[in-house]
Amino acid sequence: MEISVRNLTVRFGDNVAVDNLSIDIADGEMLVLLGPSGCGKTTTMRCLVGLQTADTGEITIGDDVVFDSARGINVPTNARNVGMVFQSYAIWPHMTVNQNVAFPLRMQKRGKAEIRERVQEALELVGLQGYGARGASNLSGGQMQRVALARSLVMRPRMLLLDEPLSNLDAKLREKLRYELRELQQSLGMTAIYVTHDQSEALALADRIAVMRDGVIEQLAAPVQLYRQPRTSFVADFLGVDNIFPAEVTAEDPAGGTALRLRDFPVEMSSAAAMPAGSPAFVCIRPEHVRLSAAPGPGPGNCLPATVVSSSFLGDRTRYHLRVQRGPSLYATVSEELDPLPPGNDVFACVPPDRVQLLAD
Amino acid sequence: MARSPLTSRVGRRAPLLVLLAILFVLVVLPMGTLLYASFVDVPPRPGSPPGSFTAGNYAALLSGGNREALLNTVVIGAGATALALVFGCSLAWIAARTDVPGRAVVQMAGIMPIFVSSLVGALAWSLLASPKQGYLNIALRSVGLPDFVNVYSVPGIIFVAGIYYAPYSFLLVNSALSLLNPELEEAAYVHGARFRTVLGSITFKLVTPALLGAATLTLVLIMENFPIPQVLGSPDGIHTMPSQIYRLMATAPSQPNQASAAGALLLVITAVMVFMQRRILATREFVTVTGKGFTPRRRALGRWRWPVFAFAAAYLLVAVVLPILALIQSTFRTNPYTRDIAAMFEPSSFGTQNLLEVLTSSDLQASLLNSVMVGSGAAVFGGLLYLVLGYYVHRTKEPGRRYLAYIAMWPAAVPALVIGLGYLWTWTRFPLIYGTLAILVLAFIGHLLPQGFQGISSSLIQVHADLEESAQVCGAGRIRTIWEVLVPLIRTGVISTMLLIFILSMRELSVAIFLFTSRTEVLSISIYNEWEGGRLPPVAAMSLVYIAFLFVLTFVARKFFGVRNQGL
Numbered sequence: 001m002e003i004s005v006r007n008l009t010v011r012f013g014d015n016v017a018v019d020n021l022s023i024d025i026a027d028g029e030m031l032v033l034l035g036p037s038g039c040g041k042t043t044t045m046r047c048l049v050g051l052q053t054a055d056t057g058e059i060t061i062g063d064d065v066v067f068d069s070a071r072g073i074n075v076p077t078n079a080r081n082v083g084m085v086f087q088s089y090a091i092w093p094h095m096t097v098n099q100n101v102a103f104p105l106r107m108q109k110r111g112k113a114e115i116r117e118r119v120q121e122a123l124e125l126v127g128l129q130g131y132g133a134r135g136a137s138n139l140s141g142g143q144m145q146r147v148a149l150a151r152s153l154v155m156r157p158r159m160l161l162l163d164e165p166l167s168n169l170d171a172k173l174r175e176k177l178r179y180e181l182r183e184l185q186q187s188l189g190m191t192a193i194y195v196t197h198d199q200s201e202a203l204a205l206a207d208r209i210a211v212m213r214d215g216v217i218e219q220l221a222a223p224v225q226l227y228r229q230p231r232t233s234f235v236a237d238f239l240g241v242d243n244i245f246p247a248e249v250t251a252e253d254p255a256g257g258t259a260l261r262l263r264d265f266p267v268e269m270s271s272a273a274a275m276p277a278g279s280p281a282f283v284c285i286r287p288e289h290v291r292l293s294a295a296p297g298p299g300p301g302n303c304l305p306a307t308v309v310s311s312s313f314l315g316d317r318t319r320y321h322l323r324v325q326r327g328p329s330l331y332a333t334v335s336e337e338l339d340p341l342p343p344g345n346d347v348f349a350c351v352p353p354d355r356v357q358l359l360a361d
Numbered sequence: 362m363a364r365s366p367l368t369s370r371v372g373r374r375a376p377l378l379v380l381l382a383i384l385f386v387l388v389v390l391p392m393g394t395l396l397y398a399s400f401v402d403v404p405p406r407p408g409s410p411p412g413s414f415t416a417g418n419y420a421a422l423l424s425g426g427n428r429e430a431l432l433n434t435v436v437i438g439a440g441a442t443a444l445a446l447v448f449g450c451s452l453a454w455i456a457a458r459t460d461v462p463g464r465a466v467v468q469m470a471g472i473m474p475i476f477v478s479s480l481v482g483a484l485a486w487s488l489l490a491s492p493k494q495g496y497l498n499i500a501l502r503s504v505g506l507p508d509f510v511n512v513y514s515v516p517g518i519i520f521v522a523g524i525y526y527a528p529y530s531f532l533l534v535n536s537a538l539s540l541l542n543p544e545l546e547e548a549a550y551v552h553g554a555r556f557r558t559v560l561g562s563i564t565f566k567l568v569t570p571a572l573l574g575a576a577t578l579t580l581v582l583i584m585e586n587f588p589i590p591q592v593l594g595s596p597d598g599i600h601t602m603p604s605q606i607y608r609l610m611a612t613a614p615s616q617p618n619q620a621s622a623a624g625a626l627l628l629v630i631t632a633v634m635v636f637m638q639r640r641i642l643a644t645r646e647f648v649t650v651t652g653k654g655f656t657p658r659r660r661a662l663g664r665w666r667w668p669v670f671a672f673a674a675a676y677l678l679v680a681v682v683l684p685i686l687a688l689i690q691s692t693f694r695t696n697p698y699t700r701d702i703a704a705m706f707e708p709s710s711f712g713t714q715n716l717l718e719v720l721t722s723s724d725l726q727a728s729l730l731n732s733v734m735v736g737s738g739a740a741v742f743g744g745l746l747y748l749v750l751g752y753y754v755h756r757t758k759e760p761g762r763r764y765l766a767y768i769a770m771w772p773a774a775v776p777a778l779v780i781g782l783g784y785l786w787t788w789t790r791f792p793l794i795y796g797t798l799a800i801l802v803l804a805f806i807g808h809l810l811p812q813g814f815q816g817i818s819s820s821l822i823q824v825h826a827d828l829e830e831s832a833q834v835c836g837a838g839r840i841r842t843i844w845e846v847l848v849p850l851i852r853t854g855v856i857s858t859m860l861l862i863f864i865l866s867m868r869e870l871s872v873a874i875f876l877f878t879s880r881t882e883v884l885s886i887s888i889y890n891e892w893e894g895g896r897l898p899p900v901a902a903m904s905l906v907y908i909a910f911l912f913v914l915t916f917v918a919r920k921f922f923g924v925r926n927q928g929l
Contacts, residue, residue, distance in 0.1 A: 051830050077833040078841075084834045090827035094849045103845075107836030148831075155835060 001062040001158045001191055002027050003048070008057035010043050010215075017043045018054070019215035025159075028189040030182070032202040034238065035212035041195045044212075045161050048193065049084050050077035061158050078107070083152030084161040087168065089144040091136045097123070097147050098132035104155035122154035125184065142173050149181075159191040166201065178204055199239050203227065211235045232361035233282040241357075242331040243285040249358075252277045257353055267327040269302045271356035281358045289355040290332035292320070292347045303350040306330060311340040322349055377761045380753060383746065384768045387807035391783030392628070392775065398786050399625045404617035407790045418622035427623060430605035433594075434627075437518050437601055438584040444523025445579050448676055449530030450565075450572065455669055456531075457538035458564070460659045462670050470677035471531035474524060476912050477681060478868045480885060481904045482525045483592035484892060485684030486512050488691050488901065491596075496687055496705065503702035513597045518590055522583050524680045529582065530575035537571035538564070556660070570642055577638035581631045585776030587871040592892065602627045603778045603871065610782075610875065621786070624779040635774035685908075691901035692716055719902040728887040729910075731798060735883055736866040738802035739809065744859035746806065747813035752843075755821045756829070766814075773811040777871035780808045785875045796878045804876055805866045813862050820854025860918045868911060884910075 003025040010018040018040040025031050033041035046052035048059060050066065053074060059067040061082070066075040092100055101122055105115045123129050126146040131139075139147065145165060152160055162181075166174045182205050185192050196202055202209050203223045210220045211234075219231040230236035233244050246263040253259065257272045260283060275281055296303035306322040309329070317335040324330050330349055341347065398405050399419070403412030421427060452471040455461050474482065490497050490512035498508045511517055545567065549559045565572065587603035594600055600608060602623060609620035662669055690705060695712040699705060719725055750769060754762045772780065784804045788795040794803070806813075824847060832842040870885040877886050884907055892900045 049834055051833070076838070077830070078836045078838050080834075081836070082834065084831065086827045086831055088825055088827045090825065090831035092828055092832075092846055092850075103832065103837070104835035107841070151831075151835065 002060075003159060003191060003193075004058075004060040005044075005048070006058040006060075008044065008047060008054050008059070010040070010047065010052060010054045016215050018047070021057075021215065021217060023210060023217065023220065025191060025193065026207075027191055029207045030185055030192045030194060030205055032194045032196060032206035032209045033212055034196060034199065034202040034209050035218075036197055036238070039212040040215040041212050042163060043215075045084075045163060045193055045195050048159075049082045049161055050075060050080050081155065081158050082161060083155055083157030083159070085145070085148045085152055085163065085165045087164045089141075089148040089165075089168075091139070091144045091147050091151075093135075093137040095136055096132065097128065097134050097136055097139070100136055100147055101132075101150045101154050104151060108155070118154055119150075122150040125153060126150045127180075141169050142177065145169065145177065149184075153184075153188070153190075157190075159193065160185070162192065162194045164196050165194075167196070167198070174201075181205065203239075211238060230284070230357075230359065233284060233359050234361070236282075236284045236357070236359060240286070241284045242287045243283075243290075243328075245283045245328055247281055247283045247358075249275050249277050249279050249281055258358065260358075262328065265324070265327040267304065267324060269304075269351075269356060270353045271358050272354035273356070273358040275358050275360075279360070281360060284357040284359055285330075285351050285355065287319070287331045287333045288317075288335070289351055290322075290330065290334075291350045292332060292334055292341070293350055294347065296348050296350070301350050301352055302356065303348045304330075306347055306349045308341050308343050308345045308347060310343055313340050322347070324349065373759065374761075376753060377759055377765070380750060380765055381761070381768075384750075384765065384810075387803070387810065388768055388771050391780065391787045391807065394786040395621050395628075395779065395783040396625055398618055399621035402618060405786045405789070418618045419626070421616075421619050422622055422626055426600060426608075427605060427619070430600040430602050430623075431626075433515065433590075433599060434584050434601040434603075437515060437522060437590070438580050440516075440519035441522035441526060441583045442576060442580045444519060445526040445583070446530050446572075446576055448524065448527035449575065449579075450534050452527070452673055452676065453531045453535035453538055454560075454564075455673060457535050458660055459662050459669065460666070461662060461673070462666055466677070467670070467673040470673045470680075471535065472528050473677065474680040475528045476915050477525070477684060477908055478588075478870075478885070478911065479522075479525045479586055480588035480592070480870050480888065481688075481908050482680070482684060483521055483589045484888070484900060484904055485687045486517075486521045487592055487596075488687040488897065489683060490517065494699070496690060496699070499699055499705070500702050512593055513599070515599060518593050518599065518601075521593060522586060522589050524676070525589070526579050526583055526586075527676075527680075529579050530572075533571045533575040533578070534568055537568040541567055573641045574638055577634050577641070581634050581638075581774075585627065585631055585778065585871075587778045587874070588889070603776065606778055606782070607874065621782065624776070624782050627776050628774070628779050631776055632774040685905075688901045688905050688908075691898055692905055694898065715898040716902045716905075719899050719906065724882075724887060725884075725903060725906070728882045728884045729906075731881055732867050732884040735798055735801045735805065736863040738798065739805035739866045740859040740863040742802065743806040743809060743813050743862050744817075744855060747810070747817045747858065748855060750814055751817035751821050755818060756826070756847075769814040770811050772808055775808075777808055777869065778874065780804060781872045781875040796881065798881050800876050801873055801881060801883065804872050805862075805869065808869070808872050809862050809865055812865065813858055816858030816861060817851075817855060820851040820858070823854070824850045857918065860914075864911065864914050864918060867914065 005021060005023045008018055008021045009016065021044060033044060035041050043052055047054045047067070054067065054069065056069045057067065058065065058069070061080070065073055066080055067073060095103070098119055101119045102115050105118060119132065120129070123132060126149050128143065128146050128150065131143065136144070136147065148165070166177055169177065178201060194205055206223050208220060208222055209226050211218045211226070213234055219226060219235045226235065227239055230239060230241070237244055247260045248263060249258045250261050251259045252275065256274060257270060258275050259268065259270050260281070261268050262283070269283065271283070293303070304327065305325045307325070309321040309323050311318055311320045317333045318340045320332045320334065320341070322330045322332060332349060394405065400414055400416070401412035402415045402417065403409050422431070449471070452467060456464055456467045456471055461467055477485070489495055490510040492498065492508060492511045492513060495510065495512070497510050501507070501509050512521060541564070546559050546563055549563045554563070584601070585603060587607065590599065590601040590604040591607060594604055606620045606623045606627070609616045609623065692715050693711045693713065695714065696710050704710060750765060753759070754766045781804060784800060784807070788800050794800050828850070829842050829846055832846045837845065868885070870889060873883055873886055874889070877883065882890070884903070888900060888903045888907060891903060
């Protein structure tokens with residue numbers, strides 16, 4: 001179902017947690033709210049399900065206005081029919097798996113036979129058939145997560161909210177469940193909102209990602225676009241751009257591109273991006289776009305003399321911490337199957353100008 | 362689809378106002394009436410004129426018996442607290458961090474004196490060590506030594522208060538030591554420290570907050586204790602503030618306004634100390650003492666194992682075994698006069714008539730019934746009040762809930778005797794309440810508010826709010842959520858809190874001493890009155906019945922309901 005949020009504002013005392021936020025979510029879409037803790041992503045989600053009352057704004061689910069501060073409408077949580085998977089799973093420890101999953105249906109006053117059938121169905125959907133009679137406190141983290149999911153799906157909610165549902169699991173299980181979750185959501189065509197601070201989770205799951213900061217959406221875009229064209233240095237940083245330096249445009253090349261100088265170091269670079277001379281900018285370079293070579297390459301390119309400070313072999317790639325001569329620290333990941341260079345080695349770190357992004361903010 | 366408008370403001374405030382009104386009646390009003398009584402020259406009894414304002418009651422506190430009582434309170438408080446800390450902390454360390462043989466016995470030694478209430482402890486020690494007739498003195502005389510021990514003295518009172526209040530520091534320090542990450546000590550050894558240095562500058566430094574908390578708590582409890590100085594001090598005219606307040610009320614001509622002023626002064630003293638304790642605990646919370654489950658590594662004592670065990674056993678002997686033996690001796694003697702030590706073991710002078718007389722007396726049955734009724738009333742009605750209060754404070758976001766939590770902790774700073782006095786002045790004009798068991802129930806609910814509120818709160822806090830929120834997400838309303846999710850999860854905690862309230866009410870003497878009538882005597886009061894009447898064998902017999910009752914109750918509470926409280 002389509003969701004529409006208009007001018008949502010939540011204050012905690014003097015602190016504005018969500019600041020005049022508006023967003024539309026399409027039917028069947030998975031939207032990820034991404035941001036550091038305290039950015040307002042969880043508060044936004046809690047407003048949607050009605051666990052948090054916003055100060056002002058309007059929320060519509062389908063054709064149904066569930067919250068409108070101007071008209072005094074605030075549908076209570078239990079009447080919203082929105083599913084939610086909590087970070088702590090919130091599996092009731094005094095009930096069995098069956099009782100946990102049956103709870104929403106009992107609240108809807110369904111018949112016994114229907115409840116049994118739908119609980120069975122939901123447990124199969126999440127791969128927990130045969131676990132129904134188990135006490136909920138004897139489950140592993142991953143199983144609890146599945147029960148929580150089944151409990152939300154069984155009520156056939158108008159949308160599904162997921163509040164960092166994978167953050168309490170170990171890395172391997174987290175990755176496995178991530179793909180399962182995405183496949184399930186797509187096959188059910190469920191509108192879903194997923195809150196996380198993990199960029200790789202966001203990229204893997206989302207139809208669109210809203211990067212949030214201080215209660216406002218900094219950028220809203222599809223994963224590929226967000227990754228390739230971050231709008232601000234904050235978004236770039238959050239999406240794993242390790243090398244961000246304040247700089248100044250010294251000259252604009254009529255053929256396209258710019259010449260720059262870093263603000264804190266006597267280092268000059270060039271970029272393919274266009275920007276008027278004299279304007280301040282942030283230089284953003286992804287670590288995988290840095291190439292290491294023994295000699296400066298031919299033709300145009302930013303080849304900076306640097307020294308290896310440390311290197312860590314990560315299996316499919318090697319990550320270097322470099323110190324540019326009279327310049328900043330630079331991080332590079334190299335995926336060629338070569339022996340890592342030992343610390344102290346002098347190299348040239350080369351970044352093609354079209355890989356040097358310039359951001360105004 | 363249901364649509365509820367944002368609830369109106371008045372409707373939302375109503376529960377807060379009701380709860381504030383209840384707390385006002387339970388806590389603020391009695392203290393206010395007490396203060397009023399301390400500033401006028403006529404007691405606030407029904408039919409008496411309003412009286413005129415005077416500061417004379419307070420001026421009178423600085424002279425004569427009042428000043429001496431104040432001085433005694435400070436001396437006995439400081440001395441007994443020091444003794445209690447030495448006993449409590451060493452037992453706590455032995456039980457938590459050493460390989461002492463029979464650790465269960467040490468653990469028991471640390472807690473058991475609490476079951477013997479301070480009233481019974483004082484009565485038993487007066488049997489043991491009163492001058493001349495005390496069993497210990499009889500024993501000493503029999504081996505040719507002079508009368509040595511006299512518990513009717515300031516050192517005697519310090520000793521008895523010290524041993525019966527040691528469990529409080531034991532419990533606080535023991536739990537802090539058990540939660541201490543042993544790696545912090547191991548790190549000190551790794552960096553070259555020796556055992557004594559580690560113990561002094563790491564272990565006990567880390568539990569300093571618990572230590573300071575225990576010290577102030579013990580000091581407050583001892584300074585406000587009424588039974589010990591009353592039983593052991595009054596024969597020789599030694600009074601502390603509580604027993605002096607009682608004397609001002611109970612001996613003719615009574616001076617109720619002066620007693621109120623003394624109560625107000627004692628209240629101020631304890632309130633300041635409780636406030637300081639809170640400040641200390643708030644600013645010195647060391648993060649190293651976490652709730653994480655460590656298996657504390659235990660110190661090997663080597664050849665000190667048995668001497669250390671003997672220390673714990675000696676404490677158990679002095680605090681529990683000897684007093685119970687004395688009560689048994691006194692209960693089963695047919696002739697109250699004991700000539701020498703041989704007479705203590707003379708079979709012909711023993712019989713069960715004292716015990717039978719007490720067990721079959723309608724007075725004891727009546728007062729036992731009263732005790733059970735008052736305890737149940739306080740547990741059920743108090744428990745419900747604490748539950749509603751706890752829910753409102755921890756599960757709503759209404760403004761004003763912080764005030765409720767704040768006021769609920771006030772009675773912790775009010776001496777039990779002073780609570781009783783405040784309730785006396787407040788309710789004496791309402792014959793429907795005053796003179797009935799209801800006044801006792803009300804006073805206990807007010808007096809035990811901090812313990813009850815904290816007990817319920819801790820079980821509420823353990824239930825993660827997500828569990829209730831997810832029920833709402835699943836379509837359950839507030840009442841449904843409470844009934845299906847919250848209640849099953851906190852049931853054990855609520856029952857154990859109610860049981861705690863029941864036991865603490867059964868054990869209490871000081872709250873009731875100004876509030877009972879001949880028809881509403883509770884068991885502790887009956888024992889006290891019998892003692893004041895001077896007949897010791899029935900006192901001993903009733904005390905035995907009383908502590909047997911308390912022991913069974915406490916055992917049931919701890920074993921089957923997981924009651925774990927500083928006071929139990």
